[in-house]
Amino acid sequence: MQESSTKPYLIRALHEWCTDNGYTPHIVVTVDANTIVPLTHIHDGQITLNIGSLATNRLTLGNDYIEFQTRFGGITEQIFVPVAAVSAIYARETGAGMGFEVAESTPYPGTDTDDGQRQGLKAASETATASASGDKDGVDDTDPPKPPRLTIVK
Numbered sequence: 001m002q003e004s005s006t007k008p009y010l011i012r013a014l015h016e017w018c019t020d021n022g023y024t025p026h027i028v029v030t031v032d033a034n035t036i037v038p039l040t041h042i043h044d045g046q047i048t049l050n051i052g053s054l055a056t057n058r059l060t061l062g063n064d065y066i067e068f069q070t071r072f073g074g075i076t077e078q079i080f081v082p083v084a085a086v087s088a089i090y091a092r093e094t095g096a097g098m099g100f101e102v103a104e105s106t107p108y109p110g111t112d113t114d115d116g117q118r119q120g121l122k123a124a125s126e127t128a129t130a131s132a133s134g135d136k137d138g139v140d141d142t143d144p145p146k147p148p149r150l151t152i153v154k
Contacts (some may be wrong), residue, residue, distance in 0.1 A: 007083055007100055008063040014089045014098055015051060015061060023091035024052040027066070029081050034105040036080035038072045046087070049079065065108060080108055 011027070018025035028048050029035060037047050049070070051059060056068040066081040082105030090097025 004063065005083075007086070008061065010098060010100075011066075011083065011086060011089050012061045018089075018091045019053065021091070023093050023096075024050060024055075026050055026090055026092050027081070027086050028088040028090075030085050030087050030102045032082075032085055032105055034080075034082050034107050035085055036078065036108075038077055041072060049081070050092070051089075064106075082106065082108075 015025045017023075026048050028046055029037070030046055031037060031042050035047075037049070041047050050056075051061075051066070051068065053059070056070050059068040060066065062083070064083055066079075066083060066086070068079050069076055070079055071077070084103040084105040086100060087102050088097055088099045
């Protein structure tokens with residue numbers, strides 16, 4: 001039997017630490033064909049997501065996937081992130097957090113996404129990343145997150 005990864009446990013622990021200390025937990029995700037996020041908010045192949053209790057609905061921090069509902073520009077979106085694609089979790093207010101290696105992710109179980117559809121999503125992600133403009137569709141830039149102080153965990 002293969003030992004399970006410590007990554008999802010550390011993500012949950014740091015999420016709890018942020019919440020207990022009144023901080024806002026954010027995750028940095030390397031977007032791939034198995035990541036479901038609004039394409040217009042992807043920058044340089046990554047997206048930073050607020051996973052605090054005030055920003056999410058039905059947040060599930062599982063061992064393989066992070067899922068929740070949130071609003072972007074007033075529109076409710078269902079977010080799906082493979083834990084393997086998470087490159088960091090940190091407190092927005094202090095930048096304290098932890099970085100992780102990104103591994104190849106797997107599709108969400110129960111989806112009928114074939115390789116052609118995955119390639120289409122990947123192409124759309126790359127296009128959105130390449131053509132992202134300064135218009136962030138309602139994203140508040142008045143108080144940008146502090147740069148994270150991270151430790152890489154293998």
